[in-house]
Amino acid sequence: MVTSVNGHRVGLLILAGAMLATRLHHFEYLPDASWAIFFLSGFYLFGARAFAVLMLEAVLIDYVATAHLGVSSYCLSIAYPFVLPAYATLWFGGRLAAQHRYDEIPRRIGWLGVCLLVSVSACFLLTNGSFYWLSGRAASPDIAGWMTGFRRWYPYFLAVPCIYVAIAVVTQWLGAHLRASAGNAATHAK
Numbered sequence: 001m002v003t004s005v006n007g008h009r010v011g012l013l014i015l016a017g018a019m020l021a022t023r024l025h026h027f028e029y030l031p032d033a034s035w036a037i038f039f040l041s042g043f044y045l046f047g048a049r050a051f052a053v054l055m056l057e058a059v060l061i062d063y064v065a066t067a068h069l070g071v072s073s074y075c076l077s078i079a080y081p082f083v084l085p086a087y088a089t090l091w092f093g094g095r096l097a098a099q100h101r102y103d104e105i106p107r108r109i110g111w112l113g114v115c116l117l118v119s120v121s122a123c124f125l126l127t128n129g130s131f132y133w134l135s136g137r138a139a140s141p142d143i144a145g146w147m148t149g150f151r152r153w154y155p156y157f158l159a160v161p162c163i164y165v166a167i168a169v170v171t172q173w174l175g176a177h178l179r180a181s182a183g184n185a186a187t188h189a190k
Contacts, residue, residue: 093119
């Protein structure tokens with residue numbers, strides 16, 4: 001958990017940098033980490049201002065990518081405003097998971113997993129559902145067509161944030177253990 005003001009700033013800068021690095025061309029290089037970033041920003045207790053900053057960054061990246069860098073604007077439609085409640089769902093999922101940060105490790109990991117799966121699933125339903133039904137991209141939208149798209153895209157959009165969050169959790173765990181080992185070594189050296 002990030003506890004200091006400077007830690008919050010550094011953490012937010014890391015998340016913002018990760019979003020910038022992955023969101024511009026998310027299918028060409030690294031998968032877009034935005035969903036994981038919004039979850040992690042809630043998990044690490046960055047406040048509503050941090051959510052707003054990350055939301056603004058996401059919109060600006062999409063604008064620059066589509067208006068100036070030649071990235072397809074296919075996903076930008078009347079449904080685009082649904083990313084706000086979708087990303088808020090991820091952020092709140094992270095907040096809920098953070099409430100269990102002092103539980104025993106198995107329970108903590110369990111809550112993290114459940115909150116991540118539920119919030120990512122809700123985010124997918126909001127973004128995918130609004131895009132399919134409202135964007136006008138589907139010639140004649142129906143339940144069968146939506147289910148076909150759901151089966152095609154849901155595993156990918158579930159796996160990507162789960163992998164990124166797992167990387168963040170392992171990285172934090174390793175960092176904590178390395179700091180503890182360094183502290184123990186310094187104590188024994190005295």
